[in-house]
Amino acid sequence: MVNRRGFLTLSAATLLGRRIALPRGGNMRADHMKNESLQKKLAADPQRPRYHLMPPANWMNDPNGPIFWKGQYHMFYQYNPNGAFPESMHWGHAGSPDLVHWKHLPIALAPTPGGPDKDGCWSGCAVVDRGVPTLIYTGVFPQVQCLARSEDDMMTWRKFAGNPVVAAPPEGMETTGFRDPCVWREADEWFLAIGSGIKGQGGMVLLYRSKDLVQWDYLHLLCKGRKEELLPGNDPVSTGEMWECPDFFPLADKHALIVSTQGAVVFSLGSYVNRYFRPELQGKADLGDSYYAARSMTDEKGRRILWGWIREGRSDAAQRAAGWAGVMSLPRALTLAPGGMLAMAPPSEIEALRGKHQRFENLPVLPGSFSLLKGVRGDGLEIHAEFEPGTSEAVGLMVRSTPDGKEQTSITYNRTSGQLLVEREHSSLSLDVDRGSQGGPFTLAENETLKLRVFLDASVIEAFANDRACLTSRIYPSRPDSLGLGAIIRSGKARLKALDVWELRPISPDRLTT
Numbered sequence: 001m002v003n004r005r006g007f008l009t010l011s012a013a014t015l016l017g018r019r020i021a022l023p024r025g026g027n028m029r030a031d032h033m034k035n036e037s038l039q040k041k042l043a044a045d046p047q048r049p050r051y052h053l054m055p056p057a058n059w060m061n062d063p064n065g066p067i068f069w070k071g072q073y074h075m076f077y078q079y080n081p082n083g084a085f086p087e088s089m090h091w092g093h094a095g096s097p098d099l100v101h102w103k104h105l106p107i108a109l110a111p112t113p114g115g116p117d118k119d120g121c122w123s124g125c126a127v128v129d130r131g132v133p134t135l136i137y138t139g140v141f142p143q144v145q146c147l148a149r150s151e152d153d154m155m156t157w158r159k160f161a162g163n164p165v166v167a168a169p170p171e172g173m174e175t176t177g178f179r180d181p182c183v184w185r186e187a188d189e190w191f192l193a194i195g196s197g198i199k200g201q202g203g204m205v206l207l208y209r210s211k212d213l214v215q216w217d218y219l220h221l222l223c224k225g226r227k228e229e230l231l232p233g234n235d236p237v238s239t240g241e242m243w244e245c246p247d248f249f250p251l252a253d254k255h256a257l258i259v260s261t262q263g264a265v266v267f268s269l270g271s272y273v274n275r276y277f278r279p280e281l282q283g284k285a286d287l288g289d290s291y292y293a294a295r296s297m298t299d300e301k302g303r304r305i306l307w308g309w310i311r312e313g314r315s316d317a318a319q320r321a322a323g324w325a326g327v328m329s330l331p332r333a334l335t336l337a338p339g340g341m342l343a344m345a346p347p348s349e350i351e352a353l354r355g356k357h358q359r360f361e362n363l364p365v366l367p368g369s370f371s372l373l374k375g376v377r378g379d380g381l382e383i384h385a386e387f388e389p390g391t392s393e394a395v396g397l398m399v400r401s402t403p404d405g406k407e408q409t410s411i412t413y414n415r416t417s418g419q420l421l422v423e424r425e426h427s428s429l430s431l432d433v434d435r436g437s438q439g440g441p442f443t444l445a446e447n448e449t450l451k452l453r454v455f456l457d458a459s460v461i462e463a464f465a466n467d468r469a470c471l472t473s474r475i476y477p478s479r480p481d482s483l484g485l486g487a488i489i490r491s492g493k494a495r496l497k498a499l500d501v502w503e504l505r506p507i508s509p510d511r512l513t514t
């Protein structure tokens, strides 16, 4: 339906978010009962995180258009209301007063049959245009850029009748993709970055300009990668031939470009002159391979906050059977570290989740021994550990361990190889889950202690090392007693100066309420 202002109105069912977890066909009473039984099943699932943001059920992937608006944080995300598999992308929506506690809101975007997004509303961003919240996203197939606006404080969204607003890549360009718009304002003009690339050459970001978000003129490439080029940084990485989800923003006296390279999330820091971005330093925003499609926002405190999709590490069949897949990362506040590298740390709001606290100082840990801390258990914890690595080969934490150590996961800093690792070989007795080690380069300066901050939330691990390296991973322990915590020192001498452990409270016991 087209309304008088030229915007398409979505169907009432979609606006009300009623498609969440409702099976196709069947009567309302049966649907309702199915919801209740699904709700019980999800609440009892030991692998389902309890304090990370995720949809009430079903599939989610990329964060989309995170934005702070009228005192609330808004998060949209790629969402399939029909099950725990990646099809028919919608935009799910949640709101939060504090970055931590979320309320599910009606689905924001759904594919319109016969429209330019008939096969899916893919990733994009949110801006406020003369007081009107506006989403710019990719419709498929083919990949085109579309617009939708809200005039009721983001509860419902109307698609622009003239969609798509950018119908194709610049003429003559044979691109590997054309998607995931990122829009910002400079003086009285809008700028649009679109993720793309050229086969055999490298990823790239196309730059457009507009006065009204509707009529866009192509300018040039904001930035171009070369497949094999490695820039200095924490983990020099080849950036591939397609850059997804570009995110471009000022950070202190630099500019940052974050792209997802169909492998890793890569950030570049550099200069932005005459509307060209020149990277000077590059690295991985996360050293694991479970974190992807990151997008950032600013809030009223002026913070730059990054979110990412934490994907699953188990089979498609296991995901479908579970009835849910995909988790939103914790927020990461970005700043520039004194040496010019990117610093990343969870904002202090997370502390609101803290419950019971235990602290240990100067814990005796024998190299190579297996011992778990007595009385410290859990799969919903925040752990801070400070180590003097001394002459050890590696130091770190053992988490989610059974008393007999048959299931256990190690999060270690290997001093000799200069790596931060999540070692998952024994993380589960199940054969159906990923077990490879994940991690990448991380080194400490002379006399610097290792400050490890680890968030455990059922199957999710998010680890921060000295606020400059992040490592996200997934584990699926099979035994209910995989809850133990211990310290690791491998050969040589090291000291565990202090260990703090908090139990973290769940954020939303009633996840199906929308």
Ligand code: DQQ
Pocket (backbone or CB within 6 Å): 061, 062, 078, 089, 122, 123, 124, 138, 179, 180, 244, 245, 260, 292, 293
């Ligand atoms: N996911 C979206 C795309 C994007 C990709 C589709 C990145 O827009 O390029 O769900 O994970």
